[in-house]
Amino acid sequence: MTDALLPGSTIGILGGGQLGRMLSLAAARLGLKTSVYEPDPNAPAGQVCDKLTTASYDDLDALRAWAADVDVITYEFENIPTDALDALEALKPIHPNRRALAVSQDRLTEKAFLTDLGLKTAPFAAVDDAEDMAEALTEIGAPAILKTRRFGYDGKGQARIKTAEDAEQALADMNGAPAIFEGFVDFSHEVSVIAARGTTGEVACFDPGENVHVNGILHTTTVPARLSAKQRTDAVLLAAQILNKLGYVGVMGVELFVTPQGLVVNEIAPRVHNSGHWTQAGCAVDQFEQHIRAVAGWPLGDGQRYADVVMTNLIGDDAHTWPELAKQPNTQIHLYGKAEARAGRKMGHVNRITKA
Amino acid sequence: MTDALLPGSTIGILGGGQLGRMLSLAAARLGLKTSVYEPDPNAPAGQVCDKLTTASYDDLDALRAWAADVDVITYEFENIPTDALDALEALKPIHPNRRALAVSQDRLTEKAFLTDLGLKTAPFAAVDDAEDMAEALTEIGAPAILKTRRFGYDGKGQARIKTAEDAEQALADMNGAPAIFEGFVDFSHEVSVIAARGTTGEVACFDPGENVHVNGILHTTTVPARLSAKQRTDAVLLAAQILNKLGYVGVMGVELFVTPQGLVVNEIAPRVHNSGHWTQAGCAVDQFEQHIRAVAGWPLGDGQRYADVVMTNLIGDDAHTWPELAKQPNTQIHLYGKAEARAGRKMGHVNRITKA
Structure with a gap:
């Protein structure tokens, strides 16, 4: 705990989309401030962060000035330019680390990393x-x-x-x-594990969720997922193996195909993940707070699941159904503050508690 | 639903303390912006709201300029000067209404109102x-x-x-x-009902919580409270009676003494209430979101309780125990972003899920 950031410290977040927004809200619950760096002045996180810097990821001077006023740096997306990372890394700690980014930025590097670990991939x-x-x-x-x-x-x-x-x-x-x-992988369904690793090496995993995609975009995540006890254990162990090998700090999303031959890793995302949004309704500490705790050097929170939840994404015009959704029982609505409901755009999500 | 504020609308909040802060965070979840009016530039809500106006409650010009850019006005405390209310009311709707404020600003008026309703008071x-x-x-x-x-x-x-x-x-x-x-009221314990009424007149109540005070300040709220089924029904009915009589819109905290002769109303607060903080850990929709939904003209959310929770306030130096609290299982920490832990100051709270 010696390196834990005190309440009142500032988490720098690269990227001000919905993930940055929900990270900012989670940080605020812990008394931590957020400073968001984001090219779009109307990005969702801008409405809730303590400080917003509007500049391009190529603007190294702006990045350096931003980094000077934060205590630690994290990000909501993995495609951060290398030059930006070089400039930032010289100034402040970045969690998750460069290795995690390098692995996940390139699907080939990622697959090679996973198979080197002895994990199954396509x-x-x-x-x-x-x-x-x-x-x-x-x-x-x-x-x-x-x-x-x-x-x-x-x-x-x-x-x-x-x-x-x-x-x-x-x-x-x-x-x-x-x-x-x-x-081709002949899988029955896809699940994902939202896993976290803290600065002291402790690992915590949320209960795996089962994902359904429509048109290549996540549609629903359901907990509990259809998994045997052994599959559940395997999922958690392989996620921990990935995090430990990378010396990872933060939350990672690990997508897995369930096959008769075992779990096959589809992909990993070095950040909070859409398939972990259900944790907002099912856990005392959600994936956003878990990520903030990890990068701030705090103990990981208790992510025990105490409800069955179905998370449904609101894509494009789905967002216009909010008046109906707002009337539904056991339903938590999250809207991201995006002005325009373009087709295919993630506008929000609902978490429905199906059993508590 | 015709008068419901669209996502992207702005809720004006008078007061930027911890209640204003948590109202801002709740509004953000629904895609609503908040504009906070608050004399103290370092107030907690300033770190999370979309817009902060730092000015005195006596500055009618600043109040009018602030009100011009919001869609509805609410508040986190009841002692708003009458001149300020007069100026604001001419410009934008204020929820809860003036009558609720008038009643709760004066303990004598409040007691008279309650006894006129046929309710018991000291x-x-x-x-x-x-x-x-x-x-x-x-x-x-x-x-x-x-x-x-x-x-x-x-x-x-x-x-x-x-x-x-x-x-x-x-x-x-x-x-x-x-x-x-x-x-003197000879009561066995104190409970409170966090009740909400929407613009269409619908009423929803959270499960009553049982309060313990230390040195005149709320120490813990525990749900479920020790109440018989009849007492529970009585508590909800009398809260609804108060809200309906006032034509109230928003969340109200109703403190009740439990006595052998029935429930005695201690006091009412026309706002979200410290004894409702447990809802953050026990319900899909918490008291802050419920209040925002009400004042925004949205349907009230489902405040069904799906866990047993003990809320404990962190007063003054209690806040310094966060590193220990962060390690505890089933525990949700909320810190308010206050720089100085003065004696008697509410610095944060923890919600412990004792049974789910």
Whole structure:
């Protein structure tokens, strides 16, 4: 506890979207201030943080000035430019660390890291050109998915390869970006573990949630997930293995495919995660507070689940249903303060307590 | 729902203490902005609201400018100067309404209002001078308490009268302020009902909590309270009666003494209340969100209790125990962002889930 930030200290958050917003709200509960760095002056976190810096991630002077006034730096998204990280790291501690970012910024590096740990992933191969593609098709085969190695999320930068005939178009869809070919995994459902590691090395995991995606975007997370006791233990142990190997500090989202052969790691996100939003309604300490506690050097909180919850994302026009949602029993509404409900945009979510 | 404020609207809050802070955090969850008016530039709510106006409650120009940019006005404390209310009321709706404020600002008016409703209160009498005092001693008798009619809270502005001999000193303690003599109530324990009424007249009550005070300041609130089923029903019905009579919109705290002769109303507070902080850990929608929903014209949320909770206030130096508290299981910490832990100052609270 010697390195714990005192109440009144300031957490610097790179990124002012809904995750930054909910991190700011959680920090406030603990008496900690937040200073958000974000290019968009109308970003959601700006309405609730103590201080907002509006500047680009390329503006190293602005980044340095921002960092000078914070006690620790964290982030709500993994695609932070390397130059920005170099400038910030010279000034203040960054949690989670650079290694976690490097691993998760590149799908190929991530898969290699996971398989090196002895964890199962989808079969994969690097695809930079037609030759690589042909080789991957031969070795792994279709159906498969081609994904850009970097900057993809919510189904963006992805192309399905149902048969070998789709391969050429899929490669063209990458627009020349380095890609990863991921083979088919025959899974029954997807779950995710929201895991946290503190500065002293203690690890805590929330109960795994079961995820359903629609159009490549998370639709619902349900707790408890359909898992055997052994699968539940496996999920927690493999998450801990990842965090420990990275010397990680903060909350990580670990997406897992449930297969007859065991749990297969889909991807990891070095931050609070959409599939952990249910913790706001089911736990005394939610994933946002858990992340803040970790990066502030506080003891991790008790994330024990004391209710069954279904989290449903409000995407685009879904947000306009709030008057109806507000009337529903056992329902917690979260809206992110975004002015425009564009299609595919995450506008909010609801947590429904289905059993307490 | 026609008058419901849309997400993105701004709630104006008079007062930026911990209640204003937690109201701001709750509003943010619903996608609503808050604009706080508060004389102290370092007040807790300033760190989390969208906009902070630092000015005196006597500065009518500043009040009017502030009100121009909000959609509805609410408050975190009841002692708002009449001139300020007059200026604001001409510009924007104020919830809860003036009548609720008038009743609760003056202990004598409040007691008269409650007894007119047919509710039980402590025996009381107005005491402006020694003659009134002598009469009250004869009619009601000691032990009793003398309280200023206005501006008292957390045990301030009160003098105990154990025997008739204390009467002279008690009167002197009032410093000439109009006072109310309150007779002894033989109660087993105190409970409070946090009740809400929406713009359409719907009423919702949280489960009553049982309060323990130390040195005149709330120490713990425990749910469930020790109440029979009939007492629980009586508590909810009398709270609803008060809200309906006042045409109230918002959350009210109703403190009740439990006696063999039934429930006796101790006092009412036209705002979110310290004894309702447990709702943050025990309900999908807490008292702060309930108040915001009400004043914004939204449907009231489901305040069903799904855990047993003990709320403990952190007073003064108690706040320095946060490193130990942070390690405790089932424990939610709330710190208010106050820089200095003065004696008797409410610095934060913890909610402990004792059974889920």
